[in-house]
Amino acid sequence: MADSDISMLMADMTARARAAATRLAAMTSDQKSGALIAAADAIRAASDTIIAANALDMEAGAASGLSGAMLDRLRLDAGRVAAMAAGVEAVARLDDPVGDTISRSERANGLVLARVRVPIGVIGIIYESRPNVTADAGALCAMAGNAAILRGGSEAIRSNRAIHAALAAGLEAGGMPADAVQLVPVTDRAAVGAMLTAEGAIDMVVPRGGKGLVARVQAEARVPVLAHLDGLCHTYIDRAADPEMARALAVNAKMRRTGICGSTETLLIDRGFADPAPVLAALADAGCELRGDADVQAIEPRALPAADADWDTEYLDAILSVKLVDGVDVAMAHIARHGSHHTDAIITDDADTAERFLNGVDSAIVMWNASTQFADGGEFGLGAEIGISTGRLHARGPVALEGLTTYKWVVRGTGQARP
Amino acid sequence: MADSDISMLMADMTARARAAATRLAAMTSDQKSGALIAAADAIRAASDTIIAANALDMEAGAASGLSGAMLDRLRLDAGRVAAMAAGVEAVARLDDPVGDTISRSERANGLVLARVRVPIGVIGIIYESRPNVTADAGALCAMAGNAAILRGGSEAIRSNRAIHAALAAGLEAGGMPADAVQLVPVTDRAAVGAMLTAEGAIDMVVPRGGKGLVARVQAEARVPVLAHLDGLCHTYIDRAADPEMARALAVNAKMRRTGICGSTETLLIDRGFADPAPVLAALADAGCELRGDADVQAIEPRALPAADADWDTEYLDAILSVKLVDGVDVAMAHIARHGSHHTDAIITDDADTAERFLNGVDSAIVMWNASTQFADGGEFGLGAEIGISTGRLHARGPVALEGLTTYKWVVRGTGQARP
Numbered sequence: 040m041a042d043s044d045i046s047m048l049m050a051d052m053t054a055r056a057r058a059a060a061t062r063l064a065a066m067t068s069d070q071k072s073g074a075l076i077a078a079a080d081a082i083r084a085a086s087d088t089i090i091a092a093n094a095l096d097m098e099a100g101a102a103s104g105l106s107g108a109m110l111d112r113l114r115l116d117a118g119r120v121a122a123m124a125a126g127v128e129a130v131a132r133l134d135d136p137v138g139d140t141i142s143r144s145e146r147a148n149g150l151v152l153a154r155v156r157v158p159i160g161v162i163g164i165i166y167e168s169r170p171n172v173t174a175d176a177g178a179l180c181a182m183a184g185n186a187a188i189l190r191g192g193s194e195a196i197r198s199n200r201a202i203h204a205a206l207a208a209g210l211e212a213g214g215m216p217a218d219a220v221q222l223v224p225v226t227d228r229a230a231v232g233a234m235l236t237a238e239g240a241i242d243m244v245v246p247r248g249g250k251g252l253v254a255r256v257q258a259e260a261r262v263p264v265l266a267h268l269d270g271l272c273h274t275y276i277d278r279a280a281d282p283e284m285a286r287a288l289a290v291n292a293k294m295r296r297t298g299i300c301g302s303t304e305t306l307l308i309d310r311g312f313a314d315p316a317p318v319l320a321a322l323a324d325a326g327c328e329l330r331g332d333a334d335v336q337a338i339e340p341r342a343l344p345a346a347d348a349d350w351d352t353e354y355l356d357a358i359l360s361v362k363l364v365d366g367v368d369v370a371m372a373h374i375a376r377h378g379s380h381h382t383d384a385i386i387t388d389d390a391d392t393a394e395r396f397l398n399g400v401d402s403a404i405v406m407w408n409a410s411t412q413f414a415d416g417g418e419f420g421l422g423a424e425i426g427i428s429t430g431r432l433h434a435r436g437p438v439a440l441e442g443l444t445t446y447k448w449v450v451r452g453t454g455q456a457r458p
Numbered sequence: 459m460a461d462s463d464i465s466m467l468m469a470d471m472t473a474r475a476r477a478a479a480t481r482l483a484a485m486t487s488d489q490k491s492g493a494l495i496a497a498a499d500a501i502r503a504a505s506d507t508i509i510a511a512n513a514l515d516m517e518a519g520a521a522s523g524l525s526g527a528m529l530d531r532l533r534l535d536a537g538r539v540a541a542m543a544a545g546v547e548a549v550a551r552l553d554d555p556v557g558d559t560i561s562r563s564e565r566a567n568g569l570v571l572a573r574v575r576v577p578i579g580v581i582g583i584i585y586e587s588r589p590n591v592t593a594d595a596g597a598l599c600a601m602a603g604n605a606a607i608l609r610g611g612s613e614a615i616r617s618n619r620a621i622h623a624a625l626a627a628g629l630e631a632g633g634m635p636a637d638a639v640q641l642v643p644v645t646d647r648a649a650v651g652a653m654l655t656a657e658g659a660i661d662m663v664v665p666r667g668g669k670g671l672v673a674r675v676q677a678e679a680r681v682p683v684l685a686h687l688d689g690l691c692h693t694y695i696d697r698a699a700d701p702e703m704a705r706a707l708a709v710n711a712k713m714r715r716t717g718i719c720g721s722t723e724t725l726l727i728d729r730g731f732a733d734p735a736p737v738l739a740a741l742a743d744a745g746c747e748l749r750g751d752a753d754v755q756a757i758e759p760r761a762l763p764a765a766d767a768d769w770d771t772e773y774l775d776a777i778l779s780v781k782l783v784d785g786v787d788v789a790m791a792h793i794a795r796h797g798s799h800h801t802d803a804i805i806t807d808d809a810d811t812a813e814r815f816l817n818g819v820d821s822a823i824v825m826w827n828a829s830t831q832f833a834d835g836g837e838f839g840l841g842a843e844i845g846i847s848t849g850r851l852h853a854r855g856p857v858a859l860e861g862l863t864t865y866k867w868v869v870r871g872t873g874q875a876r877p
Contacts, residue, residue, distance in 0.1 A: 061818075146837070146839060150828055150837075160850060243851060257657075281873070287873065287875055295876055393870075399483075401483070401576075401866075402866065407869065409870075409873075413869065413874070418565070418569075420563055420565060431578050431579060431661050432578070432851065437867075445850045446854055447821065447855070448824070449816050450823060450824070451812075451828075454700070455828045455829065456709075457714055457832050
């Protein structure tokens with residue numbers, strides 16, 4: 040498509056999104072829930088159509104040489120479609136933050152001020168391979184009263200179209216504007232650029248994908264971005280850690296699932312901790328490649344030497360860099376230098392040391408005696424998440440409905456003029 | 459200064475700011491307050507030095523042809539320096555949001571989650587002529603536990619240096635890091651560019667100045683911006699408005715001070731409102747130039763014809779565009795099309811119509827039976843403001859200490875591994 044046509048397409052989509060957002064902002068929680076439940080039903084009813092469309096994507100993906108991992112992320116079957124519909128229903132059951140009063144005050148002159156939660160407006164979601172994001176992200180945006188413009192990966196375009204058709208038809212049947220959730224119907228890369236520069240027309244962009252996508256969004260965006268950068272998470276085992284807890288949490292934090300952003304990538308062990316050997320042995324026994332210096336290799340002979348780059352590497356794999364440090368302050372300094380402000384944990388039975396770490400580590404999530412793998416909106420009780428923000432403004436850590444809202448100041452007077 | 463020297467200067471300043479921010483984040487509210495009070499004392503003690511430095515700026519400004527209004531904004535005298543010191547003390551008395559628990563929950567697995575307010579980190583302030591911003595903004599950032607990098611206008615550089623020297627010495631004497639508030643010591647425009655692109659080194663930039671500055675910041679910034687765009691505020695007089703209240707509020711909303719962002723720029727009057735003539739006459743009598751169509755001119759003969767551009771113009775002057783509209787929905791549509799999402803008010807005795815307006819108008823501040831001139835952090839009980847945000851994310855409307863903080867998730871466990 041010519042760039043001028045892309046511009047016209049996006050201008051039309053954003054105008055329709057704004058109109059839909061105005062209507063969505065006036066819907067009650069029950070109305071929004073009802074529409075989402077209708078959408079879940081519609082996705083279930085369209086299961087065969089969605090799976091057939093997905094089969095074409097899988098065929099094209101295999102022909103174009105997508106990796107096995109990518110094909111697995113792309114693949115839909117009856118179970119995955121049912122899970123997608125159930126996910127939309129779960130969003131419909133979440134507490135709607137819109138209309139909540141954040142704060143309220145009365146001034147001496149009688150003015151009554153309230154800060155009230157309202158939707159953000161129009162949200163753009165740019166994502167890759169997993170087609171379930173079409174339903175998940177669309178449902179989350181709509182439940183918070185926002186219009187969504189979805190732009191999925193070209194490899195999933197047929198699946199996304201089929202899911203979106205069902206979702207949008209269901210939402211409309213359930214009483215939402217048809218344009219509440221729109222899908223960019225073309226795969227041109229210029230459409231991403233148009234979204235990223237739609238200042239005033241798109242209020243926030245959420246990238247969901249790998250580093251290449253996030254880097255492009257960060258570099259090109261003129262609209263605000265809720266970005267998830269690296270998850271270079273640390274677990275620090277303090278001298279006062281319970282040895283058995285340290286062993287269990289280190290293994291879980293790294294090995295439960297190595298490909299998620301909350302997976303620990305670097306293990307810091309206090310030189311004062313008495314039992315490092317069983318921890319490292321358990322990791323190696325679990326199939327984890329360890330990388331450390333001579334001290335670490337002396338403790339666990341299967342450990343390989345670490346290079347400087349290891350301390351800055353998000354492996355997303357069964358690899359762990361390990362460093363011995365002289366106490367919590369050195370651990371915190373290492374995290375400040377090498378971490379990504381995502382999730383970092385301390386294992387200790389010393390409450391003072393724990394508080395020192397929790398206060399001093401500047402990350403979206405800090406944990407005491409828990410596995411970094413808990414860094415997840417579902418585990419945090421948010422029901423779902425649009426992403427995990429590693430930025431500092433607006434929303435931090437797992438972002439769900441509340442992070443998809445903003446507020447307005449509502450001032451009620453009785454004729455007050457300002458002196 | 460060569461661009462490479464500017465880069466080195468900014469790299470050094472941001473590194474020192476980050477180190478200071480780490481220390482500031484660990485300070486108690488009392489410690490921060492105490493340092494600010496010491497800084498206020500230091501500003502008072504340096505009053506003569508500050509006024510002498512300001513005299514040199516005034517001289518240079520007059521020689522370079524600054525307007526009378528700009529020279530007035532630049533000018534400091536003993537009263538203004540005393541007010542500046544009092545402003546710093548007022549910030550020291552504000553409730554410190556750092557450490558507040560925003561939400562808390564316990565999961566079924568026993569994990570206890572809390573969202574706790576923390577400072578943002580390093581904040582850049584880019585401002586023009588008024589040298590008091592050096593003290594105001596520096597104090598607000600520091601009270602919220604942030605390190606500030608201030609970049610004032612070249613016309614005020616001597617004043618800013620003198621104020622900053624006193625402020626920083628006072629803060630340090632009061633126990634804060636010397637680098638808690640830094641002033642960019644050079645006037646090169648490249649320093650602004652370096653701040654705007656300091657991704658990861660500066661966490662937020664706040665521009666405080668005219669449209670030229672804000673436009674440059676919006677265009678160039680790669681770091682998040684808390685921006686204040688236009689204040690194209692509306693007052694809508696509904697058919698159910700009390701005539702006397704309508705007259706009084708219209709005059710106050712426009713004429714109390716015409717140069718502030720909360721000043722009403724467009725008056726919308728319901729055709730069903732019985733008494734428009736006294737409202738318009740009172741405005742004209744107060745010296746306001748009215749601009750409207752033939753209907754408006756028929757009501758108030760002193761009104762001039764309005765051009766299309768009038769509906770999109772922030773006059774910041776004793777000029778008001780006036781339009782007759784058919785009811786609240788048409789008024790809201792006009793505001794949606796022409797407003798700047800800053801502050802908009804309805805005058806009515808009909809509570810249902812008021813709620814329709816308060817819910818339906820998508821602005822940072824919506825008001826019922828009050829003057830738009832109340833759009834101000836002090837009037838909102840925030841004590842002070844770093845600015846009024848017209849963006850939708852992070853903070854909206856008047857922004858004070860809370861808007862200069864973010865949060866982290868603190869997770870406390872007893873050894874939980876994720877299943």
